[in-house]
Amino acid sequence: MPENLLQNIHNPTDLRKLSPEQLPTLAKELREFIIDIVSRKEGHLGASLGVIELTIALHYVFNTPDDLLVWDVGHQAYGHKILTERRDVFHTNRQLHGISGFPKRSESIYDTFGVGHSSTSISAALGMALASNLKGETEKQHIAVIGDASIASGMAFEGLNHAGVTDANLLVILNDNAIGIDPSVGALKDYLTSVKEGKNPKANNIIKSLNFDYSGPIDGHDFDALLKELNRLKHKKGPKFLHIITTKGKGMQLAEEDQVKYHAPGKFNKETGEILPKYEENLPPKFQDVFGHTLVELAQQNEKIIGITPAMPTGSSMKFMMDAFPDRAIDVGIAEQHAVTLAAGMATQGMIVFCNIYSTFMQRAYDQLIHDVALQNLPVIFCLDRAGLVGEDGATHHGAYDLAYLNCIPNIILSVPKDELELRNIMYTAQLGLEHPIAIRYPRGRGIMVDWKQPFEKVEIGKAKELRKGTETAILSTGFIGNNVTTALKESDNSELFSHYHFPFVKPLDIETLKTICETHKHIITVEEGTVIGGFGSIISSFCAENNYSISVKKIGIPDIFIEQGTVLEQQQICGIDVNSLKTIFSSR
Structure with a gap:
């Protein structure tokens, strides 16, 4: 083979012609290829860099696309796309008429399940595995790759709970890097940390107790360990669980050191990793920052104000509140349903709760919104970020449906400010004391007002x-x-x-x-x-x-x-x- 291995790999069949000794070279080339494209075209960087070895090993060991590989969320699937017949069009990633930034069934037979939201992989792969059993395809493999932030979500536990009482040929791979978009939170994260540190014996293993064949943790960047364990698990029947440890941003120093910033860094110098500056002086603020700064300002005046976000403190700018009032700002992890009902519980006790959820993720907590908030007429303040069209993340992330799905719910107030000042003033009005829950939707990106931080004014509810x-x-x-x-x-x-x-x-x-x-x-x-x-x-x-x-x-x-x-x-x-x-x-x- 010539020195440039990647250039000769169009699909996993080509990949499997390599010797195991060549795979580290391929991993280096694949990282460089992703860094080169993303540095110029933008996109999600750190997650894909962290699973390069795993991506190569999965397609090397398993017979994809006959064996079914499901990626959770999909931020980490760039290497997968490049190895599965999309290397030559990868430069169109996230562009109009180009390839999607996430796995998409209509794009490739290797994308077995469309994703974009978290925590769906285990349920989807289990469904595939049970269908294979019914069809008599007992040798087919079904693999779900899920991160430690996503596996803490309720839906992932529902999938694990069901899988553990089946004979499904399912392999769940936990990609444990202690971070989603922001650092992972919660007791499960603490448990996984203790497992990595050898403080929990395997007899006291949560996953093992759910009837999974648990193995790990192993180094997710060690090809010898990955290939050995994946080949072993390929021949075991029933539900299996492999715990691997990886580093988000692996192979690019700055991306390893600042994993939040390099999740989706924008354009950067591919040689140094330095993010190219955007000239933002005297520009209107981002709506998320208007929300974040206004919340802090209101919280300084009202000690009953609480902030809640499901795993998006940076993206929603709830981080400002977390820094200013750490006891009154809560990141619940990827758990939108819990976030909404938690807010409802706090509202019953007189707290003024600003629950900030991206519009597209609010869809995941629709029952809680109706049953736990609106039905009880609890005055929770929902701030729906990224409402409307969101750009390069595409169909999975547009906030296109909130006006339709919220309007039909009794008791709720639905506010749609046209600029930063209206957002600021409706937030102020909401915390003065409303008799109903309110949802405030606002877009991704910048507003139109440089001088937006004006004195608060009370808004007349329902006035055009x-x-x-x-x-x-x-x-x-x-x-x-x-x-x-x-x-x-x-x-x-x-x-x-x-x-x-x-x-x-x-x-x-x-x-x-x-x-x-x-x-x-x-x-x-x-x-x-x-x-x-x-x-x-x-x-x-x-x-x-x-x-x-x-x-x-x-x-x-x-x-x-x-x-x-x-x-x-x-x-x-x-x-x-x-x-x-x-x-x-x-x-x-």
């Missing part, structure tokens, strides 16, 4: 705002996307025909303003950064029909499809909610 008065068509927008409407109207030739109303509250609706709109305009156009099926536009349309208004309603938002990865602007263009698309619509009226 007239931003512009016109003669024929009323444009009704909610949230940050309303700024696109404002810009488009300024650039339109016939803007005098259009009124523009901003609805900071989707629930309760400003009924009186809606009646006035319907009685004084010929047409309504609704604009939202959420699904048009059951979203804000559908709510407005239903109101008009139920109240016998004959006014036409045109709904603009995210269509009834899953929007693929790309930039936020590209995704807005697909949905027709970017400035140019809106301007075209307005100019044609």
Whole structure:
């Protein structure tokens, strides 16, 4: 074989032609390849670097794609993609019409299960294994690779609990590096640490007690140990569990030293690892930072305020609260259901709880939101980050559905601020004492106001705002996307025909303003950064029909499809909610 091994590997069949002695060289080349591409194109770095040896060993030992390999979350699957027929297109990773940043069934037969959210791998692989048993495919292997942060989630335990009483040919590999996106937390993390340090005898092993054949922990960067153990486990029947120890960011010094920053570092110098500076002076803040700083400011004034986040202290900027008030800010780990009911329990005791969850992850706690919060009318304050289109993470991470799935729940208030000042003021208003739970949704990325830190003002719940008065068509927008409407109207030739109303509250609706709109305009156009099926536009349309208004309603938002990865602007263009698309619509009226 030539010195450049990776160049000659198109799929795992090619990989298996190598000798075991060549695998460390391949691992080095694969790391360099990932570092080169991600340094220029951006993406998730540290997780994939940490499982290079494991990725190579799995495809070397097992007969993929006939043997089924499931990656949990998928942040760590870059090496897997490169070794499975996507090396030459890997530079398109996370780009529009390129390959997804996560495993995706429609992309490759080697991607056996689509992922993006955590803790699904054990259940999925167990389902595959039980199906294989029913089909008589008793020799087929089923492997789930899950991290120590993800395995602490309730769903992972549900999968383990079920698997332990089956004869499924299932191998669960715990990739233990003590970190997810932020450092892992909780008693299970402490237990795994003690196992690694040899403080827990195997007789006192949690996994073993669930009827798994447990082995490890072993060094996940040692090919000799990995190949020996994987070959042994391949010939054992029933549920098996391999505990491996890895280092996130392995092979790149700065990524090993700062694992949080190098989870997804942006562009960096591939030779030194130094992250390239972004010139951010005098730019508006990120919405997450407005949330984080405002929460600290409110907590300084009100000792009953509590912050809760499920494993996203950095991403949500709850980290500011954790630094300022460590006893009043709680990272519960990847446990959205627990986060919501924990918040409900604290609310029963008079605490003012800000529960910050990404919109896409709030979907994972829908029952708790209804049953434990709304049904009991507990005034929990949900702050839904990354609402709307999120860019390169793609379909698994868009906050597209919250307006639709929240509006149908009794008791809840649903607020959609259009800028940083409104976010700040609705947070202030919520902690003054509401009689209902409230969800505040805001987007990923930067706002529009440099001078956003103004004195607090109380917000009138359920009141819409007239931003512009016109003669024929009323444009009704909610949230940050309303700024696109404002810009488009300024650039339109016939803007005098259009009124523009901003609805900071989707629930309760400003009924009186809606009646006035319907009685004084010929047409309504609704604009939202959420699904048009059951979203804000559908709510407005239903109101008009139920109240016998004959006014036409045109709904603009995210269509009834899953929007693929790309930039936020590209995704807005697909949905027709970017400035140019809106301007075209307005100019044609």
